[in-house]
Amino acid sequence: MTGAVLASDTARQARFPVQQERGQRAVFCGLTSIIWLHRKIQDAFFLVVGSRTCAHLIQSAAGVMIFAEPRFATAVLQDKDLAGLADANEELDRVAAQVIARRPEIRTIFLVSSCPSEVIKLDLGNAAQRLGEIYGGRVKFVDYSGSGIETTFTQGEDRCLESLTAQLPADTSDKLSLMVCGTLPDVVEDQFARIFEQLGIGPVRFFPARNSDDMPPVGSNTRLLLAQPYLGDTARALINRGAQLLAAPYPYGAEGTSAWLQAAATEWGIPASTFESVTAAPRARAEHAVAVQTRTLAGKRISFLPDSQLEIPLARFLQRECQMELGEIGTPFFDQQILAGELPLLPEGLRITEGQELDDQLDRVRQLQPDLTVCGMGIANPLEAEGLRTKWSIELVFTPVQGYDQAGDLAGLFTRPLLRKAQLGAQIWN
Amino acid sequence: MTGAVLASDTARQARFPVQQERGQRAVFCGLTSIIWLHRKIQDAFFLVVGSRTCAHLIQSAAGVMIFAEPRFATAVLQDKDLAGLADANEELDRVAAQVIARRPEIRTIFLVSSCPSEVIKLDLGNAAQRLGEIYGGRVKFVDYSGSGIETTFTQGEDRCLESLTAQLPADTSDKLSLMVCGTLPDVVEDQFARIFEQLGIGPVRFFPARNSDDMPPVGSNTRLLLAQPYLGDTARALINRGAQLLAAPYPYGAEGTSAWLQAAATEWGIPASTFESVTAAPRARAEHAVAVQTRTLAGKRISFLPDSQLEIPLARFLQRECQMELGEIGTPFFDQQILAGELPLLPEGLRITEGQELDDQLDRVRQLQPDLTVCGMGIANPLEAEGLRTKWSIELVFTPVQGYDQAGDLAGLFTRPLLRKAQLGAQIWN
């Protein structure tokens, strides 16, 4: 499935009249996912085949990461590549060799296609296969699309994992196993692993793993729990390989985390009493920590501009657990299938917008004057300058926010701008 | 011997008509030596008994040392201490206990008297004895004077080591041993130790040692080589305990280092061929390194304001090895006995001034217009602003400059201001 960036045309429940907009968008492309993927898979290297724009995009979005050696780079296309004067295969071979010379410990190289490489129809799938043969198992090559004409922001991870799925070993075990899919911060992964162990659910494997050789097997006994709400294509690819998707809300907040864990517990037939005894204490902690933030958030109105596909689960959390009022919820892509666990928890009459017509949408925000608007980095300060408080959405992707013990932190990300406004007061001068 | 700060009245060779001045001085007091002593003796603590001025002096002179935990402090006298309302012994006991509580690993505490403690006649000798008994061997207490009415700058080390001499174990061995006396940078100490070993001179012990428990024994078989030209009282105290002083120039430059080593070699009866084979290579290195600097220094005129007592040996090095011309050589204290090895190397008609009349001396510098003036930190920038190049004298005390492999560095300290002037050119603006 190579779904367009916009608009799956699947039928939707009448409760959610999803508006579609097809105008100017202000979103990152899928290459941006490399920022977290390259840190998560510690022996992988992401080689974008693209233009100087691609290189500049990633380093601008990840500009703060200069404290660590990057495991990504761009093979920047030159005039002669476009004019066909250079042989693309030779060029890729040369560049791949350079990467391997600099980072000999790398075990997987992702060849990531971009807008220009796709427009000129560079076949990275073929290239990956050829390079894989050249390096005969010493380095794996995997290709996927991170282009902005095909993917938006978090969809880059979806395409990456979808592509990786083809290479996962077959799980021929006759025992159930749980696959948690989607990049999670290390500390959150460890917490979930502990809880699953306490519940007696296992083996539990995380996808992607921290190393290329630890990628989980998949098979008909694999039960799939999505940790991130943007992995539709990956989920479908895993289903094609036999996995069964456990429908669940996403693990944001006490309620979301409980329901998410419950989905696995039900599948494993864990007794309610066990579930209760394992989750009661952390759930209570989460509820307490969220309650503290709710004092600030309750009754405040929040809008989302489309960005990360986290918008709908976050809106659910903020409305149900933090008592916020929901304004317009923009999302770059609305995927019915993977939101199945979320939709029943959303209130009637919610305004969901898929896609974007930026200027019109900003006009609606100005008119609604929400207390908080979640948006991309490019738009936040201009809205602030107009007197609107914003939450910079990329932080939501980079912060440990899933699970019980981060529920308070998640709510805190929304509280902070409001508290700051209260503390600093109205602006004087400038 | 508690020589006054100024003027030993010993007879002097007619070749050196030493002028004496008894006016305003601009020099540090002996407390300043604590800056290097407290770093050299790693388990010692220096407790000044004095005023806020004393504390402020040391921290101002050592202001840059904030990258290390200080092993010094001041017991600041209060009104009630002066009025006799507080019992000095009780106060000292309390303060010493505080020091030990904060730095329990300390093995020696030096009680250092200051101008005010001496004017009010506080008896720290008694206090040291009493405290020594209280802490019964666990912590040693040693007293000495670092006051500005008794000591100048490097004389603080002289008084410290003189006082420590009384506590040195007796050396009853019937074998000759060499004591190198005076604080040296660690790297220089190690180099000298290697050379003495290659020469077959030993055992060699350094005073002060890096730890309280390693202080060298002294006795009639001790041969004493001074590594610093300001240790007259210490030398005499060691002589009183049986040591024999080996007259030698100080180990600045190739010539000075060779002569200094030769004094020991002669005493140990080392064959000339051995001496030559051990020292030839490093001496050649030293000569080469100095020669490089001499290109800049030759023919340039240098004056010294009185400061560290290093003035005379340095003048000898700069004149003989670097071909500089000597202007006025000021020194705070001229000690015939410990300069015995240097005097024959100095040129006729040298103007040596002991003591100071600051304003008159500055007038003479202005009139002479030397290419370089060595002076204290307080005076350097004012002279620079008048267009005179200066060398900040405290650097000479803090830099590894002794021995063959530092001879080039020593010359380099004098070269640098001249090169800088050449590189930056005349000043424009301001």
Next chain:
Amino acid sequence: MELTFWTYEGPPHVGAIRIANSMQGVHLLLHSPQGDTYADLLFTMIERNNHRPPVTYTTFQARDLGGSTAELVTDTLRKTVARFKPSLLMVGDSCTAEIIQDQPGALAEGAGLDIPVVPLEMLAYARKENWGASETFYSLVRALLVRQAPPAGAQRPERPEGKRPSVNLLGPSSLGFRCRDDIIEVRKLFDTIGVDINVTAPLGASPQDLMRIPEADANVCLYPEVADAACSWLQRTFKQPTIKTVPIGVGATADFLQEVADTLQLDISPQTADAVCRLPWYSRSVDSTYLTGKRVFIFADATHAIAAARIARDEMGFEVVGLGTFSREQARDVRAVAKEYGLEALITDNYAEVEKAATELQPEMLLGTQMERHIAKKLGIGCVVISTPAHVQDFPARYSPQMGFEGANVIFDTWVHPLMMGLEEHLLAMFREDFEFNDNATPSHLACVGGTGHRPEQDSVANGVAVWDSDAEKELKKIPFFVRGKARRNTEQYAAERGVASINVETLYEAKAHYSR
């Protein structure tokens, strides 16, 4: 006796030298032993003055005691006046001379010099540098102006119609923190509202300038540590009102302008609307959101500590967890401010006490002096110097005021500098286990200045606290270092309050939830 590792202030006579060095035509004769001449380097090396301070030291020695020291004073007096030809001579003694009681001031007054002589009483064993500066400045002002004093009860005449209002800027001094640039910035403020500066003193003033002080409509007490005594006397004697707000920070600058307007009966609103200050927008820019609630501990002279607290809370969005000063003379003011912040002020000149307080509070940053740099280094946290005592780097080449609108810009940049940025914090939190991340990561923009490797795991808060089990220790290490100390402290406190003997992972997260706010 008072055990002193580092001292926040020099002795009082250093304050006197600061005043002498600030002024034109003033010379100080200081009866003191030779070691006291170290004070020269404060000016020539730290402040990079291109001249020696106008001080002559008698530099008496042991052999002079008990006889010739008084003679040395009169001799030096004669030589000094002949050589330097000052228009005014101040005479004082340092700590040691104070004991021998030669009374150099009286000797000088009796010497029949044809210039004004101002004797100083420095109380070396009870007072300190700032007091010495204040007392010296006050003594000078009083000595020069006491004869001009109007009769008691006389009213100050109204400012003549059409005459521009004017003020004196009192307090800026040599070695004072950023005084050189503050007075330029304050002058700009007064320019924009049409007020003239009559006299700035002591910095740059001559004794003749001091004589003109009463001509101004008000005195601006820019640095109370130095100018408070003089301002009070001028207010009593000449009925000159004192403007007391110190314009450090955006809010304080606004209040300052308001106080000026009220005092001089001006209408200033239209002009000040033009002022350009970037702090408010920079602080409200979304990349600054991470600053919210950063725990800062403030210890400085009273003026800068009070100003810093307000900026920290109201303009940067920090949490002020501790506030203190070594300025005992201004302790009452600092105590009052601390109360507003729900804190008890730490009033001490004992470095060890400040270190202890900072260690216990586990702040994320110190706003302090040169001394607090030591503490910050030990604790492995950021530090910004906001007050004397300061080092040569704190006397920069570039324009670096603390006061006024550009001062607020300078403060924003300087305070943010040592901190990890927001997204950077998050990335560190997310990928702690990436082998190419470094736990001791310096803020990325500082990465290149190298590291101390010196970020000790902080000791537990108190003795006898609960023991951490190994899983909990491991989990704690997953928390980025810049909040780990706080997490450790909170967890141990939580455990202690509940009598928990062994801390496990649950305890860690229980405490986290408990302390969430």
Next chain:
Amino acid sequence: MELTFWTYEGPPHVGAIRIANSMQGVHLLLHSPQGDTYADLLFTMIERNNHRPPVTYTTFQARDLGGSTAELVTDTLRKTVARFKPSLLMVGDSCTAEIIQDQPGALAEGAGLDIPVVPLEMLAYARKENWGASETFYSLVRALLVRQAPPAGAQRPERPEGKRPSVNLLGPSSLGFRCRDDIIEVRKLFDTIGVDINVTAPLGASPQDLMRIPEADANVCLYPEVADAACSWLQRTFKQPTIKTVPIGVGATADFLQEVADTLQLDISPQTADAVCRLPWYSRSVDSTYLTGKRVFIFADATHAIAAARIARDEMGFEVVGLGTFSREQARDVRAVAKEYGLEALITDNYAEVEKAATELQPEMLLGTQMERHIAKKLGIGCVVISTPAHVQDFPARYSPQMGFEGANVIFDTWVHPLMMGLEEHLLAMFREDFEFNDNATPSHLACVGGTGHRPEQDSVANGVAVWDSDAEKELKKIPFFVRGKARRNTEQYAAERGVASINVETLYEAKAHYSR
């Protein structure tokens, strides 16, 4: 293809956006896919602009390809003009759009809009950001002024008697390094010599302002990367002389004023004597002696690299051991300057090559860009950012020019900041073996910002070098870290040249003497 870890410049269309964002009333329509909208954050997050840049992106998608993308252009064109009502519209395409060849410029020109339309050709696969900015600015200037051009061969009329001379300041742009403050400082310079500023552009200028450019007596090419093409065209077309000296550093500022004087036939000596600049004294202050011969490697845009080399050598007393730029368009100038320093310029936009050169040269400090921070961190040495690409910290709140006299003050402070101070170096050298000293000691004034713990022992220079015996290794460790790398390299080179297989203590000192200078 060119393997690129970090890129020094964005694509050309980012340069076009910088010009649009610099100006008033100018809007840019950019034919591009959605991902290219990341460019907004450069302005709103790095430069903290309080408005979106005036750019509308078509954000075409895969499904639009092969049919509807041209339609999307005309549709967007219409909406954009209606919504933003610019006084001038620029139209261009980004890398991907360039391939599909919709010719948005031609479409816009044919759309019958009632505002000027300037089409841009961005050559995304051959050129980069600064070229894009330069080309855009030139295209704008040319489009607006070409009709005013006097006939070929016409002489420029003399400046009328009594009319004050005036210049244009060309080149300052949004996201340019310190442009905001440089133009204030340069304006001050011109104020002191009685020259008016006619137009400053593109920063702050409207199309109407650009129309007035020919009225000035000369153009000041402040940032050649952006303004060189426009200045050349103006010189050819309007016979306006170009002032080419860039006034960064004390010497260059003096030369700049001289060039201005010569060009405008002014006598400026009396006025400039009043200029206050602290760099010369601070650099000559004895505490700066330690700066002498510090080895610096410079890599930046051409303008700042050239200026930095001169300041480093002639004003700070450093040794310039390497000089390079990523500005290929100005490579010739940098090559010429490097030659004066006895160096071969490194001209590359490949980060890996710069890293390699810096590693081999073992400098004590890097003067570079955001990218050189990575390198400096790896090498454990200091770094100062002197040019774009830069981070948000390099767009400070406080006044921070690089040009003119205050610029020189700023540069002095900034460059000295990451270095260990002189006495501090000596103390470390003297007491290396004190257990309470830290080998990885950060400069004391930076101590509190924590450390990376990341100061790797540098690898040997080349493969197959001599082996160090254990005593020699130990001796090497006694050398303070900030010169240890150089000592290691020198010793190995010395050993290699002499075919010495094993390095002992003697070899170390032989090499030291050999390389002494």
